Amino acid sequence: MSIIISNSSNEPIYEQITNQIKGMIIKGELQEGEGLPSIRALARDLQISVITTKRAYEELEKEGFIVTMQGKGSFVAQQNNELLKEKKLKIIEEKLLDVVKESKLLGIDYKEIEEMLQILFQEV
Template sequence: MKILISNKSDLPIYEQIKAQIKEQILSGRIPENEFLPSIRQLAKDLGISVITTTRAYSDLESEGFIATVRGKGSYVLPKDNEMVREQYLKEIEDAFMIAIEKSKLANISKDELILILKNLIEE
């Protein structure tokens, strides 16, 4: 598992960790049932607070990506296809919102924006 923390990011560190672990789980780079590094070990490896890694793991658990077994650690849960689909839909919606905001700043019409999307889909 590889995690890169950026001090220049607008995202809090726990969100950066959560997003990177989630992406690695969804892409299959961290397979189902694989144990993650312990909270303390990850904090040590990244040079951050245990509280920060605890928050990231807690969020991942509440979102259904990992489970924690007392005394054994946290492991990746089997992927629920509907959950995976929902995660990708959310990411797509977020990307569309950013595109819409930028199109407004650049005075790009709705029709032009739709044409751009159609062209990208056809490529």
């Protein structure tokens, strides 16, 4: 599992960890039941505080992405496929909202955005 921490980001370190692990789960890079590094091991690998990694894992558990078993560790939680699809759609919706806001600021209309999107869909 590869997590990259950016010191120049305005996002707190625990959120960077949380978001990257969530992304790996949503994309299917981390599978249901797969073990995560221990809090101490992750803190050591990332050269950060154990408290920071603990907070990230607590957030992931609160949101239902992981489960922690006393004495065994933390594992990717079983995901409801419908809920997982909603989480993916939410990510896309947030990114599209940014595009809409930016296009309005730049005076680009819907038709132009639609054309760009069609071209991008064909290219990728």
